[in-house]
């Protein structure tokens with residue numbers, strides 16, 4: 277397409293944004309509402325994922341190995357564990373490291389443990405972290421079936437409960453987001469329908485003088501994109517503001533740190549939220565304007 | 576250029592607007608269609624432009640039967656002729672200049688070509704002074720001249736005008752007679 281025509285179409289779209297002020301404000305309002313809701317759900321889910329991974333990382337399964345296992349057998353156990361479905365990382369803690377760890381715990385009285393330097397009774401172990409905590413029971417059962425396993429420490433009950441709650445909230449957020457999408461696609465397409473309806477005569481005239489559908493559609497799509505982008509920027513600022521306020525709330529942050537948890541930095545989510553807002557804004561603009569125009573282009 | 580073969584149009588309301596019309600208009604011909612109001616003149620033009628579908632018969636334009644023309648090709652059919660509609664069909668939110676320029680944007684004309692051609696056509700129809708006005712600020716005759724300018728701006732091979740003598744006054748009719756030669 278020629279440069280002149282392109283600038284014309286974009287110019288038309290921009291002009292439309294400012295021509296129909298009442299309609300435009302409605303569109304901005306609904307778009308911002310959607311995006312802010314999205315942003316909040318997004319932050320909730322992001323943080324619950326973060327909590328769960330924090331819990332998962334401290335919650336590695338301790339797999340103790342029989343003291344009479346040979347180095348070869350120990351190595352084999354490690355390979356077998358790593359090969360299991362659901363295992364993320366494994367870390368080997370040698371008998372020496374286990375003893376040293378104990379000595380560290382004893383601190384000044386660590387000399388008491390010197391007797392074990394010759395015959396170390398502390399077992400070597402693997403610390404196993406999981407890709408998905410739901411697979412914990414499965415992985416534990418499989419590890420138990422392996423040879424040379426002494427015992428496995430089971431997970432802490434309270435932390436498991438926390439994980440369950442977090443998962444529940446995560447699923448809840450997904451449901452809310454799905455519902456929001458449905459409701460808001462409806463609202464937005466109606467808003468755009470009103471705009472298109474107000475200009476149906478204009479659209480039909482354009483067709484009578486030989487404009488193609490895509491030529492007529494472009495300014496509307498540009499309008500949708502512009503509204504989407506500006507709403508996205510406004511929503512991003514609002515969502516960031518809310519998040520920073522929460523992050524500065526001492527009571528809340530203190531409560532979390534008691535549980536051994538911390539909030540994500542907004543910067544860590546920024547890129548993803550930005551992309552989601554861009555896709556959402558542009559997508560709703562494009563889909564909404566094309567869908568709502570179909571009827572009036574058939575002349 | 577335009578050929579009708581046994582064309583009839585019955586509207587959904589049951590009105591028989593065109594009954595078994597057959598004629599041929601050749602290139603370079605200047606043709607008048609006369610009839611009382613309600614006799615189907617505008618309907619005939621709508622059939623040519625595929626704004627309405629013929630109930631029966633064939634319409635051949637530039638050697639092509641348009642009966643089964645794909646919807647996506649209809650804009651190109653409409654571009655091949657300049658049309659002054661009975662109700663003018665100007666874009667209310669665009670100035671006189673932009674209404675005429677719009678027809679050129681549609682055919683992807685360059686900005687330079689548009690800036691040269693539009694003022695030329697506007698002066699031809701005597702509207703140079705009103706280029707920045709909106710259609711509702713013009714008289715009916717002036718609006719019709721804007722529609723005429725728009726119809727002419729892309730140098731179409733055919734010019735169709737619905738009720739051209741009603742509002743413009745004969746001066747400008749002669750003007751575009753000269754132009755279409």
Ligand SMILES: Nc1ncnc2c1ncn2[C@@H]1O[C@H](COP(=O)(O)OP(=O)(O)O)[C@@H](O)[C@H]1O
Pocket residue numbers: 586587588590591592610611612613614615616617618619
């Ligand atoms: N969209 C329509 N639906 C139903 N009847 C129509 C429609 N358009 C025109 N007619 C009828 O068709 C007949 C011819 O109308 P028209 O072609 O506009 O006549 P003219 O242009 O010669 O005055 C009239 O009786 C008119 O009422």
Ligand SMILES: [Mg+2]
Pocket residue numbers: 616617618661737
């Ligand atoms: Mg008529």
